[in-house]
């Protein structure tokens with residue numbers, strides 16, 4: 582039986598995919614303005630992409646920003662993500678810095694979910710999963726390939742590995758170089774859901790070619806889709822209101 586996860590009233594894994602909107606401001610002022618503007622945008626979840634933040638190396642500044650985001654969006658599930666440059670993010674913190682930052686945030690009580698990259702030392706992933714779970718914070722374990730789409734078996738193996746390591750939400754984002762690559766991601770998503778996973782998973786094929794995968798999560802089994810407010814955090818994200826229209830159309834005709 583597949584579990585769903587409800588965070589602040591948002592039931593992830595049930596019905597239409599939930600829309601997650603990334604915050605990508607570089608300064609505290611930009612982040613606060615963006616978070617304030619999200620109150621008028623029809624998303625379900627917010628992701629703070631802290632790797633865009635100029636002062637991300639200063640954990641006190643990170644807590645200050647999180648406190649402000651939380652105050653502006655108290656009822657919205659909040660994901661904390663530091664996306665490292667090797668996985669398509671803006672910065673690199675080094676292994677120790679990455680673990681320290683995520684641990685501190687997990688313990689802060691200010692977020693609902695942290696995103697931990699699968700391709701870290703296994704012991705570091707375990708430390709972060711434990712820190713999150715013991716503070717009632719959920720964990721996305723993610724992997725990104727901005728160059729290509731690995732074979733179906735490899736996509737499934739990575740999602741299974743994330744699940745084994747304790748991810749509440751195993752996630753993968755891959756780049757298609759052909760329409761067949763998009764099919765590969767969709768097939769992997771469907772098989773993962775049908776045969777291997779007992780929890781919500783998140784998958785996407787990026788860029789324009791992969792856009793279809795950001796719309797069809799209800800059919801193939803991706804529980805969350807990322808949509809842009811002002812600025813996209815990855816190629817292929819479309820505006821939240823357009824995403825909502827298509828998701829609703831597909832949901833009503835399922």
Ligand SMILES: O=C1C[C@@](O)(C(=O)O)C[C@@H](O)[C@@H]1O
Nearest residue numbers: 603662754785787807814815
């Ligand atoms: O991992 C993901 C998915 C994503 O890369 C996308 O393709 O929509 C966007 C990122 O902000 C997020 O952390």
